[in-house]
Amino acid sequence: MFGWLRKSFTRPASTTAAHGADPDAATQAQAKARSQSAQHKSLGDQCLNAGAEEQAANHYRAAIAIEPGFAEAHCRLGDALRSQGEHVQAAACYRKALTFAPDLVDAHYGLGVTLLERSDSRNATVYFRNALARDPDLVKAHTALGFALLELGERSAAQACFQTTLRLDPDNGMAQHLTASMTGGNPDRAPRQYVEKLFDGFANHFDATLQQLHYDTPKKLSALIAQCRPDAAGDWAVLDLGCGTGLVGQELAPFSGQLVGVDLSGKMLEKARARNVYQRLLHGDLIGIMQEEEAARYDLIVAADTLIYLGKLDDVAREAQRLLVDGGLFAFSVEALEALPGAPPGASPPADYQLQPAPSCRYAHASDYIYRLATENHLGVRHRALAHLRNSVGTSVRGYLVVMEKRSADQAA
Numbered sequence: 001m002f003g004w005l006r007k008s009f010t011r012p013a014s015t016t017a018a019h020g021a022d023p024d025a026a027t028q029a030q031a032k033a034r035s036q037s038a039q040h041k042s043l044g045d046q047c048l049n050a051g052a053e054e055q056a057a058n059h060y061r062a063a064i065a066i067e068p069g070f071a072e073a074h075c076r077l078g079d080a081l082r083s084q085g086e087h088v089q090a091a092a093c094y095r096k097a098l099t100f101a102p103d104l105v106d107a108h109y110g111l112g113v114t115l116l117e118r119s120d121s122r123n124a125t126v127y128f129r130n131a132l133a134r135d136p137d138l139v140k141a142h143t144a145l146g147f148a149l150l151e152l153g154e155r156s157a158a159q160a161c162f163q164t165t166l167r168l169d170p171d172n173g174m175a176q177h178l179t180a181s182m183t184g185g186n187p188d189r190a191p192r193q194y195v196e197k198l199f200d201g202f203a204n205h206f207d208a209t210l211q212q213l214h215y216d217t218p219k220k221l222s223a224l225i226a227q228c229r230p231d232a233a234g235d236w237a238v239l240d241l242g243c244g245t246g247l248v249g250q251e252l253a254p255f256s257g258q259l260v261g262v263d264l265s266g267k268m269l270e271k272a273r274a275r276n277v278y279q280r281l282l283h284g285d286l287i288g289i290m291q292e293e294e295a296a297r298y299d300l301i302v303a304a305d306t307l308i309y310l311g312k313l314d315d316v317a318r319e320a321q322r323l324l325v326d327g328g329l330f331a332f333s334v335e336a337l338e339a340l341p342g343a344p345p346g347a348s349p350p351a352d353y354q355l356q357p358a359p360s361c362r363y364a365h366a367s368d369y370i371y372r373l374a375t376e377n378h379l380g381v382r383h384r385a386l387a388h389l390r391n392s393v394g395t396s397v398r399g400y401l402v403v404m405e406k407r408s409a410d411q412a413a
């Protein structure tokens with residue numbers, strides 16, 4: 001798209017100097033250098049698409065070494081560095097790209113995202129608007145601008161951006177979910193695309209951020225499981241739903257002979273793989289994956305901070321019951337509908353679950369619903385307590401830590 005820009009790039013000085021007396025030779029050398037830099041750029045793109053960011057960065061650097069004014073290579077190097085969480089260097093690459101090609105839309109967009117990820121929402125809006133001034137149909141820039149405006153508290157402007165996103169791309173899960181959360185909607189679940197994009201973008205700084213937010217649900221659930229089964233022998237088959245970067249796997253490794261992790265985000269799964277505690281890691285939606293597993297296969301199913309992206313939990317509870325052995329445990333956390341700010345004390349919530357307004361966009365569940373799911377699926381509630389789950393925007397998010405046990409057919413009868 002921006003191939004024409006490269007025509008004005010700085011030529012490698014060495015080629016013209018070495019062939020100064022022979023214009024044909026100089027032209028040939030330049031063409032060869034261009035073809036080599038284009039090859040590195042294309043290899044970089046392939047690596048980046050395959051998630052090999054470091055290799056991609058090396059190819060982009062090689063392209064730039066041959067052709068220093070190759071704006072697209074600078075921009076893609078910015079993308080590769082941003083994916084690795086190197087925001088300062090990424091921003092420098094985008095700025096460099098813009099010095100060579102001031103209209104390079106991807107560089108404006110990339111710089112906007114980098115600033116947004118560094119919580120500089122105000123400046124991020126400038127670059128998203130720059131990108132949109134050059135390409136008004138750039139869907140991702142409308143969505144990102146909406147995010148930045150939301151961060152700045154400009155809710156109606158943000159909502160307008162998500163509506164534009166939906167007009168251009170009606171199936172956009174990100175905008176669907178954000179719009180629902182800003183208009184009091186209560187769909188059954190967050191769209192897959194929303195979860196995937198959110199956590200792909202979060203994977204590099206997930207562990208550090210969650211530590212800052214005092215998140216220790218994996219530890220708390222693990223302690224409850226140990227309380228329920230003091231005789232655990234370390235040979236359990238364990239299914240970790242929404243395993244993320246593997247914080248739960250790390251806690252549960254001492255209980256498990258076989259640990260299986262499931263997640264919608266490929267980038268989170270890469271982090272989990274690097275921990276080397278899972279025997280199997282499955283990429284996909286947890287409900288679909290549970291439906292494909294054999295019955296009575298697991299001693300323990302865990303979902304820490306995962307079911308907050310689903311409203312309706314009937315399918316999950318039914319599948320958990322089917323997949324557990326008799327006496328097997330289903331341990332999970334959910335945010336408590338009764339503990340939301342403004343919830344009337346002591347009153348039962350009017351719904352089983354509620355999507356919370358942006359920027360949370362997570363679900364909170366009612367205690368009665370949790371008990372009903374247990375009863376309907378022949379699961380006994382071994383533990384259910386209100387606890388601090390993590391901080392969010394300076395307040396404590398409170399939720400239920402639950403351990404259910406599968407009753408044998410005799411007990412269930």
Ligand SMILES: C[S@@+](CC[C@H](N)C(=O)[O-])C[C@H]1O[C@@H](n2cnc3c(N)ncnc32)[C@H](O)[C@@H]1O
Pocket residue numbers: 195196199217218241242243244245246247248262263264265268284285286287303304305306309310
């Ligand atoms: C807040 S993180 C928690 C990760 C991990 N359980 C922990 O405690 O550190 C939620 C994870 O659930 C995953 N997730 C959410 N909904 C999912 C779904 N329907 N299917 C599979 N994974 C899902 C997300 O991709 C994300 O990695």
